[in-house]
Amino acid sequence: MQFFLNITLGGIATGMIVAAVALGLVLIFRATNIVNFAQGAMAMMTTYIAYAVLHQGSGYWLAFVAALATGLLFGALTQVVLIRPLQGKSPLNAIIVTFGFLIFLEGVAGAIWGSQTRTYPAPFSEAGQKIGNTQIAFSPFDVFVVLAVLALMILMLVLFRGTDLGLRMRAVAFAPETARLLGVRVRPLLTLGWALSAAAGVLAALLVVPTSSLTPNFMDVILIYGFTAAVVGGLDSPVGALVGGLATGLSLAYVGGYLGGSLEPMAALALVIVSLMIRPEGLFARPAPRRV
């Protein structure tokens, strides 16, 4: 029972990080039908910058804020320079560009910082806690992970449901031409979408890097799990990203815990296959338009 509880808690912590990655993917996909393969690599570059800030002698939180701010800027810049020129062409063009950008960024990071492993600290203890006589594998850092991703989700929810800006962004995502006919300026909103998505990716990177350590490709695996979560949840649903992330995290934890860690990636693939067979549009995808 205690073992089950512990791997469940571990799965939730992992799942929240995966959910943040998935949320980043969803933000871009639903606005532009582009899957951003470079999201992990962009977050990796940003994390190296945070690492540099940290080793300037700044504290963890200054580096944290710097990383998020750099992420926003990096996302916006990528959209303006790489993606905007491809607007109006097939989304496939942009998807291939993001894939190329992933390889480019990992190459650049390797050239600058080498491939050696760097450790990145966590802001809170990563050791499990004792509650009474039972050892719980849920550390203060795990609590921080859950709270940080929940805060991100709530911020997004407030943005999309409660503000005029969010209403405009949803309009651009669902019906770009109609949005323009209602006086919405589409271009800056697409840039903003990329900025927010990149920031979500950076948050995920900062939460995963204390356990995975920093290398040019440390985001690759988590990005794949993020894809899994986004596909399971439905590529255009932020709520789906959260649920998909938790489902992915828990599947990984149970398979890793009971069947062995080497089977974990298989668990993610199995989850995708099963969910595509049962509900190909994803659990929380918007209902298919019904013509009356």
Next chain:
Amino acid sequence: MPVLEIEDLSVSYGAVHALTDVSFSAAEGEVTAVLGANGAGKTTLLRAITGLVRPRKGTVRYDGEQLEKMSVEKIVRHGVAHVPEGRSVIEEMTVDENLRLGSLFRFSRRQRGPVIEEIYALFPPLAERRRQHANTLSGGERQMLAIGRALVSRPKVLLLDEPSLGLAPIVTARLMAVLRDLTQASNLIVVLVEQNARSSLSIAQKAVVINLGRVVVCEDAAKVAGDSELRHHYLGY
């Protein structure tokens, strides 16, 4: 008196000439019906006015501005509202959110409430469904929402593309009556594109008939409705 003036407008899609030298003007407080068969270029005409397609040559003038040089968003902010074909409501949003979206660029947060209530007063069926997602609406309600969402920004020019398409005759008749009253009450310039010539001529003051991208008739609506030969030749009734 400000008019919408279209002069020598030509639009091509590659080698295909969709519109050739189209000229007419639409006056305030009047409905101008644009009629013609499928593929005559009626939808292209509206899309050229709001900048969704760029003309090869010609001008669109309104209120001292040349619209064909402005961006879509700017044209809309200048008071030109376009309701595209197919009841283009955003299905993932509620009725209220659709209307709010239409009001954003014109009104502050405070002013919006009353302005949206006016639309509900104009189309009472929408008021009962304000919290429902637009994909639960019937065809007629969707058309009301699409038109209401255009009106909520208090436009001076209203471009309507086939509003009666797929609607029951009684719903169409009611919609046309609302449009007629509104045009006179708010001194709107309405350009109404329709295949359903009979119902649009019933509320229009002027009729423009387009055939294969060219204006073949530009007359008083009553005259067109009374000319059985012309009706037979171009409008099929």
